[in-house]
Structure formats: C-alpha cells, structure tokens
Amino acid sequence: MTSLDTPLGKAADRQDERLATPQGIGDAVRAAVRRTRDGDLGMLPVVAGIVVIWTIFQSLNQTFLSSTNLVNLAFEMVPLGVIALGVVCVLLVGQIDLSVGSVSGVSAAATAVVMVKHEQPMALAIAVAIGSGCAIGWLYGQILNRFGVPSFVVTLGGLLAFLGTQLWLLRDQNAINLPYDSPLVKFAQVWFVPEALAYVFAVAAGGGFLAVGWVRARSRRRAGLSSASMPWLGLQAGLLAAALLFTVYYLNRTRGVPWMFMLFVTLVLMVHYVLKKTKFGRSLYAVGGNAEAARRAGINVRAVYTSAFVMCSALAATGGVLAAARLAAANQSTGTADVNLNAIAAAVIGGTSLFGGRGTAFAALLGVLVIQSISSGLTLLNLDSSYRFIITGLVLLVAVALDSAARRSRQAHGRG
C-alpha cells in the first residue's frame, strides 16, 4: 500500500481547504448532529419510532416492557425478521418480491410433510424446505431475465401458485403438528443462551466493534488517510456494550435470550458483511442504483438479479421453517394473510428504498421490531387485528413520508 504525500500534515482525504477537519470527540459529535440535521438520518427515525411506540404501549399496559413480554417479542420477531432480511436484498436491486409469505408457507408445509408424514430426519426436512426456496428464487430470476416480465407480476403469480402448493401439500389435514420434543421446536420455544454466555456475547460485541474500528483506523492512518478518533470509537463501543449488557440482564430476569434470536442477529450480521464488504454486495447496490452503468462496468446484471431473488426466497423459506417451529405446526394459514406485506413494510420502515440502491441489513432488524412491537402491544390491550392493520399502515406511511422528506433535505444539503 503506497502512502500519499501529505503536505500541511493533513490526511490525504482532508487536503481540500473547503473541508472541515474534525478533531476529537466534540467535533465527531457535532458532525453527527449536523449530518442528521441535513437529512442523513440513518437509523435515527426508526429508533425514535421504537421509543415512541414502546412509551405509548407501556403507558397503556404495564406488562408491555416486562421481561416476559420482551422475551416473547424476541421470539416472535424472528420468522418475520428473517423474511424481511430477504426482502431487503430484493429491494436493493430495485425489484420486489410479493410472494415471500407464500414461499414461507410452502416451506413450513414442506418441513412438516417431510418430517412428520414421511418421518425423515429433521435436517433433511429443513434442507428440502430451504432448497426449494432457493429453486423458487432461481426460477423468478430466470423468468425476469429471459422474458423480461416485471418482478411485480412474476412474484404476484408466485404468491398465488405457492399458496396453492401449500394448500395441496396440506390437503389431507389442515395442519401437521411437529413433535414437541424435536430440536427444531425446542429451538424456537425453550432454548435460551446460558446466562453467563449471554453476558460474554454482549461484551464480545462491544469488543468486536472496537477491534474492527481500531484495525480500520490503523490501516487508514498508515495509508495517510483520516481516521476516526480512538476516544470516539471507544465511546461508541462502550455504549454498545452497555446497551447490550442491560438488554441481556433484563431478559435474563425471566427466561433469557432465545437462541433463535441469536440466529437472527447472526444472519443480519452476515448479510451486512456481504452487502458492505464484498464485491457482490457492492454490485447489488450498483444494479439498484443504475443497472445500465453496472452492466457497462462489467457486472453481470442478470446474475445479480438471480442471486438477489435466490437470497430472498431462501431467507423466506428459512423464515417459514422458523414460523413452523415457533408454532410447532404447519397449517394452511402459515405465511398467509399479512406476512407478505408486513415483511415488505418492515424492510421499508427500517429505511430500505422501494426504488433500489439504498438500505441495510439492519433495516430488517429494526423494521421488524417496530411491526412486532405494535402487534404485541395491541394483543396485550386485547385489541383485534383491525387496529393492528390500521396502526401498522399509518406507521408505514409515516416512515415513507419521513424518508421522502429526508431525501429532499439530503439533496438540498449536498448529501445525495
């Protein structure tokens, strides 16, 4: 790695005299505040949304923020969250998948049929379910690429066709129960991270954040580029670790941190790495931003579309398996009703653009937390689905309106 000449003792990327050079923690905080004010909101609106929603529900029902209910929330959000993670991938390339609910339903039914009806091992059942998810995504990609059918239509067809497949798979009985003693069901209902290990995870997350930031800052300094100040990095890592430690402590007061939730977090981190640190992830953003430019830059746009759909359907299928495990059954209504739209809404509420090229893996995590919080809060208040739909719809509208307003502000302040 060559080092650039750095006259004036300034980092190579801070040479232009028009640039303000931040120094120390105070400047870093001020820069963050300015970024937010200019409309570069990042995760702030959805985090603020969660705070508002939690405050309201807590004031209406004291059990909402109880440890028991939050442990339940940590379980309930996983199937939908995994599906929403897939939706983020498809939205990133500027496409849409309306059939994630049906695909998750088929996959739940397939798991149950293979495992219970044919009495095959659990691993095979899961492999069949996720494998068929991959095949469905590949099929969508082929139809989109070869015939140029818009993904909206392809996946609308898929929604109906796979709903039919699910009903056909379960034609003899309305529901197939999974055995309660199977590891799959235990995983989704009673397996928790041991208390001490959960604390270790929380500290490790803060330490990992600090280590990654430190390595990055060191290699940037060596290359003569500006780098984050260590106190600022330490502050962020400390806050992260403290927040996680408190969460673990609070959940440990009752049942603890579900392993299923850890699986979800792991998936989010994996997708985050792929999106941000690999050439493939970069090409997803590029295709979503300007497919023609990506093609001219030598990116195989068709392969990118296909792999985005494969990722989406595979994650939807995984979500279906987890939903079946959570319920300990696959029935004809698994993955139907509002699963499709909730998954897409979660991705969008989390800050993923419907027009492609913008969004992160954490959008799925935070978006689904919003949606499941609303659902859980209203259930505690004994209000039926009608309220849930209306309120979720309003939140979605607010999220998208806020995003549009922020985008206009970003453009006005030259942040794209």
Added chain:
Amino acid sequence: MTAPAAPTAPTVLSLRGVSKQFGAVAALTGIDLDVAAGEVVAVVGDNGAGKSTLVKILSGVYTPDGGTISFHGREVSLGTPADAQAIGIATVFQDLALCENLDVKANLFLGQELRPWMLDDVAMETRSWELLRELSARIPTLDVPVAALSGGQRQTVAITRALLGKPEVILLDEPTAALGVAQTAEVLNLIERLRGNGLGVVMISHNMDDVRAVADRVAVLRLGRNNGVFDARTVTSEQVVAAITGAADNVVAQRAARRASAGPRADADPRTDTAPRPDSGPRKEKELP
C-alpha cells in the same frame, strides 16, 4: 484542405479504411484516423456523420465490417468492450454511466474492486486520491454519493474511472455537452492534463469552441466518410464548418457574412454560429414569416 500537422510523438492508435454497414446504410466508409501519444484529436461532424458509430467501434461495442485497427503498429480486433479496455482504449460515454447512490470511490472501482471477498477500502481510497491528484481534480471528498456532485465533477469522476485501467488512448463522447461555462472549462483543463500525462485523447464534440480550445487536430466526418483533417491551431471555424456541411456556401457562412456586414459584433457568439444543424434553414423561415 490544409495538410494535417505531422504528429511528432509515435502514433498509438491507427485506423485504416474502417467501414461499418447497417443493412443498406453505410454508416462508415473507409475511415482513416491516427492518434498519437500526448495528442488530442477532435472528431467533429453533423448528426448522422458516423461519430457515434466510430466511438462504438473503438470501444468494442460494434465490430467493423472492413478495414484495420492497429495499436502501436500491431493490428488488433476489438470484439468486446473488455477487449478494448484490455488493449488500452478507455471510453467515457456521453451519459457517464455512474451509480448515483454510490460514493465516488465505489464508482471509481465499480466492477474492479480490490479483494472481492473483503473489500480493501483503504487501498481503493488511496488509489482514488492518487488518480484525482494526478489530474488536479477538484473533488473535495470521496465520501459523498455521486448524486451530490455537480455535472463537471461527475464528468471528472467518469474520466478518472476510465484512467483506472491505465489506458493509452481515451475516448470522450461529448464531454462538455451538458455542462455550464465554468464546468466546461474544468473539463477542458482535465483534457489538457490527460494530454500532458501522455495519453492519446479522442474527443467527439459538437462544440467548435471547445474543439479549438483543446484539440491538436480536428478530423471531420461527413456522411460516414473522412472529410479532412485540420491543424486546430491554424484552421478557422469556417473551414471546419465547410467540411462538416460539405459546402463553402452554407447556412452558417451566410449568417456570418450577414452579421459581419451588419455590425462589429459579428463574432460575438461563435458557439451558436458554428454549430450547424441540417434543419436550421427551414426553421429560420418559420421564425421570420
């Protein structure tokens, strides 16, 4: 027709008798063109003269039906855009082809990222700054998405990206077409720096001012054929326009003559005077019924 200035540097890219046929239409017939290292060759011509076809042949999008293309005296075939880039011919198309949602460094390295499975952001950023400094490009930070840049800065990013593969010849398709006055000057400076760095530059343009400002030689295409190569320092706009339109007595010359006899502001706005369009005659009649 003036004799072209003999290029002093060695010729890098050389076209002889290049032709391209689209059905019954001969888009290009027997085109000859030489580009030396450290030289800016402007290719001008009216709409339909074959400029775009020529660019697409040189960038490997179209394959020519006849003739030869040689690079450093060796005959080459440009079957695909990747071939052209591998040989050392980079192209900046008119629409730039940038991803507006990605930041500057992501755009520069798009499709050729370092370390595909663990992107080397630091090395990519360092290399980006090196390239931009070489061109004395005025882009304050690489962290902003391209959507936040001005037109001239975008053109700079597109040209810088073309330089990433260390080309010897760079094709610029209408580099100043969509730009304002200051931004045009910025891009013209950039073209001069490319020449200073020893690159052969082929610049397709409609704008006679820009051509005369930076080009060393002006090659005129007319109806898919060579219609003269001029030394940009000595040629007059009238001569070039005559070659473009194929006649000394053309609409543009008539206008210039009329304005010269009308007053001293004859050359006040050569930009509009020297950009002829085939339909400018009839349109004028409509304006003055």
